[in-house]
Amino acid sequence: MTSVAGASGTADSADSPKPVGERRFSETLHFARRNPKLLIGLGIVLAFLLLGIIGPFFVGHDPNEYVGPQTQPPSGEYWLGTTTFGQDIWAQFVYGLRSTFLIGVFGGGVAFVIGTAVGFVAGYKGGIIDEILNMITNVVLVLPAMVVLIVAIAYLEARGLFVQGLFIGLTSWPWAARAVRSQALSLATRDYVDLARLSGRRTWKIITTEIAPNMSSYLVMSFILLFGGAILIAAGLDFIGLGPAGGVSLGLMLQSASQWSALQLSMWWWFIPPGLGITAIVGSLYILNVGLDEVFNPKLREL
Amino acid sequence: MWRYIGRKLFVYLLTFIVAVTINWMIPRFMPGDPVQSMLSRAQVSDPEALEAMTSYYENLFGLDSPLYEQYLNFWWGLLQGDLGISVMRYPEPVTDIILGAVPYTLALLLPAILLSWIVGNRFGAFAARSKILDNTVLPVGYILTATPYMWLALLLAWSLGIVAGIFPASGGYSFSLRPEFSWLFVSDLIAHWFLPFLSMFLVALGGWAIGMRNMIIYELEADYANYLQALGAPRKLIRRYAFRNAMLPQITGLAVQLGTIIAGSLLTEIVFNYPGLGSLILDSLNNRDFFLLQGVFLFVVVGVLIANFIIDIVYVLIDPRTRVQMTGGSS
Amino acid sequence: MTLRVNDLKVYYQTLRGDVHALDGVTFDLADGEIMGLAGESGCGKTTLGKSMIRLDSRMRHVGGTIELNGKDVPIADDNAMVPLRYHEISLIPQYAMSALNPTRKIGRMVNELLRARGVRPADIADELNRRLELVGLDTDVLNRFPIELSGGMKQRVVMVISTLLDPSLLIADEVTSALDVSTQRAVAESMVEFRDRGYVKSMIFVTHDISLVYQMADTIMVMYAGHIVEKAPATTIINEPKHPYTQMLIGALPEVGSTTVQGRLEGIPGTPPGLLDPPTGCRFKDRCPMAFSKCSEQPPLVEIEPGHWAACWKTG
Numbered sequence: 001m002t003s004v005a006g007a008s009g010t011a012d013s014a015d016s017p018k019p020v021g022e023r024r025f026s027e028t029l030h031f032a033r034r035n036p037k038l039l040i041g042l043g044i045v046l047a048f049l050l051l052g053i054i055g056p057f058f059v060g061h062d063p064n065e066y067v068g069p070q071t072q073p074p075s076g077e078y079w080l081g082t083t084t085f086g087q088d089i090w091a092q093f094v095y096g097l098r099s100t101f102l103i104g105v106f107g108g109g110v111a112f113v114i115g116t117a118v119g120f121v122a123g124y125k126g127g128i129i130d131e132i133l134n135m136i137t138n139v140v141l142v143l144p145a146m147v148v149l150i151v152a153i154a155y156l157e158a159r160g161l162f163v164q165g166l167f168i169g170l171t172s173w174p175w176a177a178r179a180v181r182s183q184a185l186s187l188a189t190r191d192y193v194d195l196a197r198l199s200g201r202r203t204w205k206i207i208t209t210e211i212a213p214n215m216s217s218y219l220v221m222s223f224i225l226l227f228g229g230a231i232l233i234a235a236g237l238d239f240i241g242l243g244p245a246g247g248v249s250l251g252l253m254l255q256s257a258s259q260w261s262a263l264q265l266s267m268w269w270w271f272i273p274p275g276l277g278i279t280a281i282v283g284s285l286y287i288l289n290v291g292l293d294e295v296f297n298p299k300l301r302e303l
Numbered sequence: 304m305w306r307y308i309g310r311k312l313f314v315y316l317l318t319f320i321v322a323v324t325i326n327w328m329i330p331r332f333m334p335g336d337p338v339q340s341m342l343s344r345a346q347v348s349d350p351e352a353l354e355a356m357t358s359y360y361e362n363l364f365g366l367d368s369p370l371y372e373q374y375l376n377f378w379w380g381l382l383q384g385d386l387g388i389s390v391m392r393y394p395e396p397v398t399d400i401i402l403g404a405v406p407y408t409l410a411l412l413l414p415a416i417l418l419s420w421i422v423g424n425r426f427g428a429f430a431a432r433s434k435i436l437d438n439t440v441l442p443v444g445y446i447l448t449a450t451p452y453m454w455l456a457l458l459l460a461w462s463l464g465i466v467a468g469i470f471p472a473s474g475g476y477s478f479s480l481r482p483e484f485s486w487l488f489v490s491d492l493i494a495h496w497f498l499p500f501l502s503m504f505l506v507a508l509g510g511w512a513i514g515m516r517n518m519i520i521y522e523l524e525a526d527y528a529n530y531l532q533a534l535g536a537p538r539k540l541i542r543r544y545a546f547r548n549a550m551l552p553q554i555t556g557l558a559v560q561l562g563t564i565i566a567g568s569l570l571t572e573i574v575f576n577y578p579g580l581g582s583l584i585l586d587s588l589n590n591r592d593f594f595l596l597q598g599v600f601l602f603v604v605v606g607v608l609i610a611n612f613i614i615d616i617v618y619v620l621i622d623p624r625t626r627v628q629m630t631g632g633s634s
Numbered sequence: 635m636t637l638r639v640n641d642l643k644v645y646y647q648t649l650r651g652d653v654h655a656l657d658g659v660t661f662d663l664a665d666g667e668i669m670g671l672a673g674e675s676g677c678g679k680t681t682l683g684k685s686m687i688r689l690d691s692r693m694r695h696v697g698g699t700i701e702l703n704g705k706d707v708p709i710a711d712d713n714a715m716v717p718l719r720y721h722e723i724s725l726i727p728q729y730a731m732s733a734l735n736p737t738r739k740i741g742r743m744v745n746e747l748l749r750a751r752g753v754r755p756a757d758i759a760d761e762l763n764r765r766l767e768l769v770g771l772d773t774d775v776l777n778r779f780p781i782e783l784s785g786g787m788k789q790r791v792v793m794v795i796s797t798l799l800d801p802s803l804l805i806a807d808e809v810t811s812a813l814d815v816s817t818q819r820a821v822a823e824s825m826v827e828f829r830d831r832g833y834v835k836s837m838i839f840v841t842h843d844i845s846l847v848y849q850m851a852d853t854i855m856v857m858y859a860g861h862i863v864e865k866a867p868a869t870t871i872i873n874e875p876k877h878p879y880t881q882m883l884i885g886a887l888p889e890v891g892s893t894t895v896q897g898r899l900e901g902i903p904g905t906p907p908g909l910l911d912p913p914t915g916c917r918f919k920d921r922c923p924m925a926f927s928k929c930s931e932q933p934p935l936v937e938i939e940p941g942h943w944a945a946c947w948k949t950g
Contacts, residue, residue, distance in 0.1 A: 027649060139318045141559070144607050146566030148325065151600045154588055155329050175559065228449065235451045236570050241588060254453060258574060263461050263472065271461070275454030283449035287442060530733035531747065533688045534796070535719030540750045544735050551737070623737055623779045 031295045038291025044284035048277065052101050055094025063091040063248045074269050081269035084260050089253070093273050096250040100231055100281065103165050103249070107230030110169020111176060112223045118173070119180025120207045124188045133177075141174035146236055153242045161244045164237065168230050176222045183218055187211045217296035221289050228285040235278050250274035307625070311615050315608045322604040326597045327377045331370075356393060386601065387594035391586065397598035400583065405602065407475055408579035410496060412568050415503040416557070422504075423511025424553055428546050430512065431519040440512060447509025452567035456502040456574035463498060470498045475578040499575045507564055514556050518549035551622050558614040561607055636836045637663035637803055642698035644685045654909045655681040657860035658698070660935060661943075663803070668829055668837045670847030670868065672883070673857035674906060680728070682857070683805045683840045685709055687725050703802055720751055724801040724834075728808045730792040734780040741776030744795055751799070758798060765794045765833070769824045786817040793824065797833045804834040808841060822850045844883065848872050853941075856880050859906045859917040862935055866942040876938060876949040879918045916946070924948055 032038055061067050064087060072082040080089035122133040149167055156163060187193060188211065196206045212219065237243060238251025239258070257263075257271035368376075380387070386397040430440035464472025476482070476491050522528065522545035531541050572581030580599050587595035619625050642659045645652035655678045663669055671679045684690065686700060686709065695710035702722060708714040727733050735743050744762065745755040763773045769790040780788060789809065797804060806825065810818040828834055841847050847854060848868050855865040856879065864877040875881045882902045904921035907913050915930040916922070922929070928947045935945040 030649065135314065135317065138314045139321055142315065142318045142562075142607060142611055143322060144562035144565050144603055146562065146569070147600055147603045148322075150584060150588075151326065151596060152329060154593070154596060232449075232451055233566075236453065236566060239451075239453045239570060240573065240585060251451075254451070254457065258453070258457065263457065263465055266461070266465065268461065271454070271457050275451060275457065279446060279450045279454065281449075283442075283446040286445040286449055290441070290445070526727070526729040526732040527735045530725075530727055530729075530792075531735075533719065533725045533727065534747060534751070535716045535721075536747055536750050540746060544738065548735070548737050623739075624781050 028295055032291075035291045035295055037287050038295060041284040041286075041288025041291055044280055045288060048097055048281050048284075049101055051094055052097030056091075056098060059088070059091040059094060061088070061091065063088070063095040064246070067091075071265070071267065073267075080273050081267070083256070083270055084262075084265070084267070089270060089273065092248050092253050093250070093277065095248040096253055096274060097277060097281075099161055099244070099247060099249040100234075100278065102161055103168070103234040104227040104231045104281075106162060106165030107168035107172070107234060108223060108227035110166055111173040111226045111230065112219075114169065115173035115176030115222070115226070116180050116219060118177040120184050120211065121203075122177070123181040123184030124203065124207055124211065126185075126188075130181075134181075137174045137177045137181075140171065141178070143171070145171035146233060149233065149237060150240060150242060153237060159242065159245050161247060161249075164234060164242075164244060165230070168233050168237075172226065172229055172233065176226055179222060180215075180219070183215050184211055187214055217292065221292055221296075224285050224289050224292075228282040231278060231282055250277050307619070308615070311612065315612060319604065319608060322601065323378065323381065324374075326600060327374060330593055330597075331373070352393075356390070359388065381601075386598035389587075389595045390592040391590035391595065397594050400595060401580070401598050401602050404579050404583045407577060408568060408572065408581070411499055411503060411572070411577070411579065412565065415500055415507060415568070416561075416564055419504045419507035420511050420553070420557060423508045424515045424550065426508070427512040427515025427517075428519050428542075428549070430516045431523070432542075437516070441516065444509040444513040444516070447506055448513065450506050450509075451570070452503065452506050453570040453574050455506055456499065456571045459498050459502045460574060471495050472498060473576040495575075495577070499571045499577050502574075503564070503567055503571050506567060507560075510560065511553065511556075514553055515549060518552055519545050522546075522549050551618070554614060554618050554621065558611050561610055565603060565607065636665050636667070636703060638701040639663075640699045640701070642682075642685065642700065643696035644681055644689070645694050645696050646681075647692050647694055648910070651910055652694070652696075654860050654912050655693075656685065657909070657912065659857075659860075659862055660698075661855060661862060661865055663836050663838065665835055666829060667853060668826065668839060668851045669865075670844070670851035670854040671838055671840045671857065672842065672844050672847060672854060675842060676906065676909075677857040678860045678909075679840050679857050680807060683725075683807045683838060686803065686805060686838075687719060687723050688712070688715065720796075720801065721799050722801055723803045723805070724796045724799070726793055726796045726804065726806040726809050728811070730789045730809060731785050731812060733792050734788060736780055739777055739779055740783075740791060744776070744798075747795070748798075753799065762794065762798060765798070766791075768827070769794060770820070786813060786820075789813060789817070789821060790824070793821070793828075797828055800833055800835075802835045804828075804837045806837060806839045809839075810841065810843065810846060818846060819849075822846060826850050844872070856883065859912065860909050861917055862943070862945060863918065864942075864944045864946075865935075866944075870942055876942070876944045877946045878922050878924050878948070880944075 056063075066086040067088050068078055068082045068086045070082060070086040071084050072078055072086075074081045078088055078090060080093055082088060118133050118137060122130045122137075145168075148171055152167055153159060153164065184207075193206060193210050196210050201209075234243075234249070235251035235254070238249050239255045241255060243249055243252045243255065251274070253274040254271055257267070257274075262268075262270040384398055386401075389395050389397050389400055392400060426440060427444075430436045430444075460472040463469050471477070471494055475495055476488065477495075480488050480491055482488065519542075523541065525545075525548075528541050528545060531544075568579070569581030569584055571577070572579045573585050576582060580603065584596060584599055586592070587599070639659060639661050642656055643654070644656040646655050647653075657678075659678075659682060671682065673679045681693070684693065685695070686707065689695060689709060689712070700707040700709060702718070707718060707723070734740060738746075748755045748758060762776075766773050766775065771787060771790055771794075775783060775787065775791060783791065789812075793809075809825075810821055813821060825837065825839070829837060839847055839851055844854070848871075851868045853865060854868050854871040856863050856871065856877070858879050864871065864875065864880045866875075871880060872884060875884050879902075886902060902921060907917055907920065913920070914932065916925070916933050919925040919929040926947075931947075933945045933947045935943050937943050938949055
């Protein structure tokens with residue numbers, strides 16, 4: 001049979017004069033604008049991000065400074081009340097949001113870079129390289145990340161946000177590597193990749209120009225999951241007392257609330273906001289991801 | 304079959320070696336003198352005792368012998384079950400302290416993992432049934448998985464423990480009681496166990512429900528489901544198949560999620576001051592008792608490896624595809 | 635007359651509007667007839683096959699009727715279709731390789747399916763075994779998982795399962811495209827055998843491989859862009875096609891039984907029209923060498939000689 005383009009049996013008949021790429025983009029946008037999960041998730045995340053960026057500029061003092069009366073419930077002056085030491089919880093909260101996003105971007109970013117690099121190379125190269133990388137991935141996957149982090153960070157004298165992010169990234173990449181590997185594996189056998197390989201292009205060039213663009217939506221979703229995961233791990237570490245020394249974060253707020261008996265004193269305004277912040281951000285990220293999946297994956301779309 | 308199991312065992316062995324090596328390396332290659340920093344926090348007033356401890360730990364680290372010898376000695380001690388002596392409870396061996404805490408952690412972990420898995424799978428399958436259910440279960444599930452373990456623990460401890468006063472919010476059992484096998488003590492134990500368990504159960508539940516829901520939807524679109532539909536098979540039969548097939552990846556998911564859930568149990572224990580490994584970690588961190596910390600680390604790693612292996616075996620027994628391949632079926 | 639399809643219209647709903655995949659299809663299928671349904675991909679042949687048993691969620695029945703053994707087939711009503719499925723109308727799907735539940739033993743799956751359709755497995759067990767042997771399978775396959783079977787074996791198992799309740803109409807959708815040539819032949823021969831033994835009354839064999847269908851089908855129907863262009867006995871279609879599209883389609887084949895040597899493989903220049911907003915008149919006119927002014931009106935499908943139908947102004 002010869003020319004079979006412009007098929008009609010399937011939903012995607014090529015009759016529009018617009019180029020395929022552009023049409024697909026506008027179609028994606030069409031679904032994106034109509035997907036409540038995507039919009040709500042994105043909206044909440046952006047709202048918190050904005051609060052984390054702008055909020056601190058309206059706080060005229062250090063968030064850990066003892067500024068007000070002690071143990072005050074929320075009021076007009078101190079929106080989220082004060083701690084037993086008279087720290088302004090609203091100030092801590094907006095600064096904490098900022099470091100939450102930073103750790104998400106940095107920790108998630110490191111994990112993403114390692115995970116996708118390992119996944120792509122393993123999936124594309126195959127053979128012995130795949131075997132070795134797979135073995136390493138499995139080993140790191142089986143190791144309980146949090147417990148490794150506790151031991152490693154415990155010995156660090158100087159703990160900062162970036163060291164924490166780096167360590168989180170180093171331990172949480174394996175599942176991303178696995179997922180990317182299986183995707184790359186199926187893409188690597190496609191015709192156009194073969195063609196590129198035959199024409200003598202370099203491996204990394206093929207990966208970045210032929211394989212990665214074809215799974216870009218998948219990569220975006222992986223990053224979002226790693227981002228959310230990094231936030232949760234960081235909060236856990238902060239809570240155990242392995243957070244950035246002298247810093248502010250939502251996890252550290254939970255830690256000091258727990259350490260200074262906020263529970264027994266029923267100072268709910270001390271421990272509810274930080275946890276709520278983390279849950280809202282990470283939960284919205286996850287829901288945003290479901291929305292993205294529905295937008296990118298035609299199978300999940302509803303007409 | 305043996306090839307598959309052998310391969311898995313090899314990965315676990317490798318993981319164990321890596322974990323031990325990390326454990327050995329960290330105190331030696333991180334900046335600072337571990338012995339000094341440990342003992343400075345140990346608040347030992349008696350100089351003679353301090354002297355004894357210093358020489359014990361100096362000797363244990365064996366900092367004056369060559370590295371490979373230190374490494375081999377470390378393994379030798381380990382294989383004899385010797386994880387060193389605790390600093391904060393000197394001279395109690397680390398192994399004994401850990402063995403005292405392990406039952407509490409397991410009592411939380413095992414029921415929380417198994418029950419959340421079973422209930423979560425049911426919920427997820429249920430959610431995939433209709434649009435309305437899906438739109439409620441799905442967000443709730445995502446919010447639960449996004450909840451930091453310690454935060455839900457704090458909320459439950461505060462609301463049900465302190466405000467409502469229904470359950471005790473701290474400790475493994477009441478201070479007034481001595482551990483014994485009596486109705487009073489056991490009921491007290493269960494009352495203390497309930498909130499930490501509930502907290503872990505709820506967070507883990509969300510993840511399973513979502514996983515199951517997604518898998519079921521995927522299975523319901525599979526070719527075999529379409530074929531059965533074309534032949535007029537009722538939804539009930541197709542759902543039953545889809546549920547069973549979706550369970551299999553959920554078993555693998557159990558292995559993948561293990562690390563996260565264990566981390567969650569450690570954090571939950573800290574909130575409730577529950578006398579398991581989590582509280583032990585916090586204590587050892589606060590007292591810079593690195594031997595204890597590393598001992599706990601090794602215990603957790605070994606536990607995870609054993610659990611992974613059990614899951615592998617269960618999977619092989621349940622999935623006919625792997626089972627058939629292993630017994631050498633045709634084609 | 636087993637099957638009578640009258641002016642059937644089934645559209646696909648998409649974002650950019652309805653795709654007119656079946657745009658007024660009319661044909662009859664006699665008792666015992668095996669009809670090959672041919673055409674380029676996207677001409678609507680798979681849609682036609684699906685329409686007769688189960689519309690998927692994006693397909694919409696717009697108009698026309700289907701009658702089977704004198705009774706209306708309510709294709710738009712999914713629930714009302716259930717009693718007909720399997721008992722009266724059955725399907726061998728395109729994806730026969732993956733049509734069996736991977737985690738059930740085949741025999742158990744069949745039993746569960748039969749019970750769900752109100753048939754006692756014990757009543758039919760002997761027949762099942764007999765038919766498995768007929769297609770050259772050991773009855774032991776019932777105790778195996780699908781993964782233990784080769785592709786050709788799975789194909790034959792699905793064939794037996796699909797026809798187990800002796801349906802009036804069987805739709806075989808591209809059943810041979812995934813198989814190697816010798817297995818293709820065997821499958822095609824068993825299908826004819828099944829018809830001869832009365833396991834199925836009549837059959838629509840959807841394929842893009844005219845040379846295969848020629849060997850087994852009684853009639854061949856050719857579709858183009860959602861319309862029927864020609865239907866005739868198989869030998870007529872191959873040797874004396876009347877519609878220009880059929881002629882070019884046959885001309886594009888390497889060799890089809892006949893000894894007339896084609897100089898070279900001739901492709902058909904151009905592409906079929908999009909079906910989102912299909913052109914008026916004859917849909918082939920833009921690619922047709924014989925097109926003339928009349929072709930801007932839609933040619934009706936007329937019987938140009940007994941049993942030979944074509945839709946072209948030049949043949950009419």
